Amino acid sequence: MPPLSARWKITAWIMVTTLALLSVVLVTAGTLLLRDVETRANSDLAQEADEFRTFAAEGVDPATTRPFTSIARLLDVYLLRQSPADGEVMVGVADGAVLDTVRGQFPAEVGPSFFTTLLATPETAGIVDTPAGELRWGRVDVDSTAGAGSFVVGAFVDTGRAAVDRTMRTITIVSLLGLVLTAGVAYLVAGRILHPVRTVRAVAADISESDLTARVPVAGHDDIAELAETFNAMLDRLEAAYTTQRQFVDDAGHELRTPITVVRGHLELLPDDPEERGRTLALVDSELARMGRIVADLLMLAKAEQPDFVVPRPVDVAQTMLDIESKVQPLGERRWHLMEIAEGTAWIDAQRVTQAVLALAANAVEHTADGSTIRLGSRFVDGGSSPRSLSLWVSDDGPGVSPHDAATIFERFQRGATAAETTERRPGAGLGLAIVRAIADAHHGAAWVRSVPGDGATFGIDLPTEPVSVREMRDGDDRKERM
Template identity: 50%
Template sequence: MTTDSAASHANPSLAGDESAGVARRRIPARLLIIGWVMLLMFGVLLVVNLATRQELHNEVDEEVGQALVQEIEEFVGVAAVGVNRSTHLPYSNVAEILDSHLHRQYPDDDEVVVGVLPDGSIVRQNRGEPYPFASRPDRVREVVADQSASGSLHTEDGELRWRKVSVTPPEAGMNPGTFIVGFAIDRDRAEVVTTMRTLTMVSVVGLLLAGVGAYLVSGRILAPIRLVRNAAAEINETDLTRRIAVTGRDDVSALAEQFNAMLDRLSLAFQSQRDFLDDASHELRTPITIIRGHLELMGDDPQERVDVMRLVTEELDRMSRLVEDLLLLAKAERPDFVVPQEVSVPELTVDIHSKVRALGDRRWLLDSVGEGTAEVDPQRVTQAMVALAHNAVGHTGPGDEIRLGSALHDDPSGRPSVSFWVTDTGPGVSPADQKTIFARFHRGSRPRETTGYRAGAGLGLAIVSAIAQAHRGEVKLTSVSGEGATFGVELPAAAPLERTTS
């Protein structure tokens, strides 16, 4: 272990400070946006500048090449006629051909038109010499000696692109001359450099303006995100009231809406968790207090010890049932809580009826039996129906009628559904209790004292609701106070869930 790592293990606060330092060194999103925009703009402008430069150079080369070809073709055309345009007589020698053509030329500042006689002497137009190439016989002879019809010559005054053609003498047996046309391209290239310098300056200004625009636009775009970040920083488990004002219709506004919806769900989840823990702690505290009190007051009388042990055993059994119910509700959030399979509804109904008959001395009747099959979890459905029957037993007396039934039908949307229900003849459920009776630890009207039934922790109906929701179904309650109640579950018969078994 190195000294730094040992120090981090020995001093957790140091490791925390290092982690905080890493978090503080994160690059802001606004800076990232500006950086990426400017990098993209830089890449685009670089490509534009390089492509423009290459295109301008290509245009210079193409224009020079076309001009050289044009001059050569013009001379060849004049020479091919074979008649002096001044005297209207046939050419007598190479010098006359070259002199006749050169005296009619008006070269540009960067253009060279030169004739070379068979003896090597140079003939050029007499209107000045814009480009000092013809005054250098050695360079002219260098071009004449070149075997190529065109080429490039680097002179003291820059690069010269040239093209030449052999001049055939009028009489056979005489040596030919040479006609040379050249263009100095440095000035054109200098104009390209000037153009590129201007384009580069404009690109730099455009890049800076793009950076300023990215700074302003990113600020507006990231404003809701900063609100989300600030709101998230201010939220803790004791205060989930902060919300973000949504004023737009873009994706960022949608993010703010989803964040507000998430806070609503978190607030509800935290509140449910607090209520659940409060109720669970209260329910567990009661039997613990009873057990401790009786054990502390227990004397030496054998009968008293027997009574105390019986009471303690009952309270421990109640705590065990409560813990099992809590674990069951916790498992209801898992994807493998229900495992649907195709079952026969009549067989499942009869099987449930035979099991619930042992719950109490009641007149158990089969109300109706659905005919067909459904894809449900038979164990969970049986568990829900036993819980409903257990609840019915708690609110009826010996010999009272309890009806159990099932049915297959189509729900309002036309999908096949299966229903199971239990109907009792007890006191019914008040309208106020009907809204919350399936909540955890909720207790509605108390069970009849004459039944000998002991009230549970208020988790039975919550378990029924969890089983129905796991099937993507719902619980049903129909009751008139004083006339009994019908509790049931309605489940999709085709089981649209995609669950994996563990």
């Protein structure tokens, strides 16, 4: 037997709960209504008895305005004034006989003469079983100068109970119809609620190891929408991790293929001459070192996708810039000029920022000759409506970057036309600027280049000076103020 779907399980639980609740309501309502019939019957009997006592105590015949001359007359006058409720009967008994003035509808099984049997009991009220059902009765005896007699009032409660049964049958039928309607509504609502879940399942089924682009459509702002957003965020992370892994494998395979081929070819043809062998081993060592640098750079770019790649904290920008200035000196025989220093504090990862600026400085060294001037500096930039940022830059007087190359120079393994023409001077694989951009992106900043071909180039990064959470909170406050 196949398992029930979540939709049917939800519908079933709603039905069971509703049925249990309806059962409790019906039993409780029936019990209260039956009890009300009995209570109302007792109350009506007591009320009729009290009214008769009051009338008998007055003892004035309305026709003569004088006291009643007989008990039969008193009972007849009172009975003619009464309007019994449904199931209620009233009789008068004088001299041991039931008077003709009888009020109420007597059942066929029980006549007025039945009430004479109640005169012999010492009780003035009680409950008796009759062929017409249970009878609740009350008696008021009168003994005055007009004579002796009794007023007897009774209530056949089965009449009220039958009305309760009819009412409960009607309520039960309506409840069953409502239960069926509830089942239909529950089935439809459960389907609508579970539709996004089915969509998530369908998307998960469509995802393959090579295609992670499918996403769940998000509608509304409820828990299901949050589930879809969380699922999409998970897919984003998986796709990013897969893309990074695939790109790492592709890049490693592409870039390492050439040095591996060179190393293998030279080792296979390793000469016996010691001098030639030495040159070959030196070349092999150089290629292996280049392979090591490529692998290290690729691992760095792969790590840049991790959330802990940068750990921002408050940093003294001036001191960081002075440290960078001292570290660029050994990169090459250049005239290093520190043009400006930003003074203040910024939330940045000092080690990563230093790594990025050193990469820009190394790039400037690669594209300039010995003795050239390389300038570097940092400044705070007030963006007006935008948050304040920290800009760090390195400028050289090399051949510059063409507009076409400037659009792609921060991509992996992309080198400008000038660099491609002089690769023998620069053993890198074109990953340095990609690492610079990865560091800027991890800070939620940007990497940039400004250049006029033939007149040098300026590379830099712009970084926010506050944590992302603080900026988002401030932006939210600004939006509230504008509203």
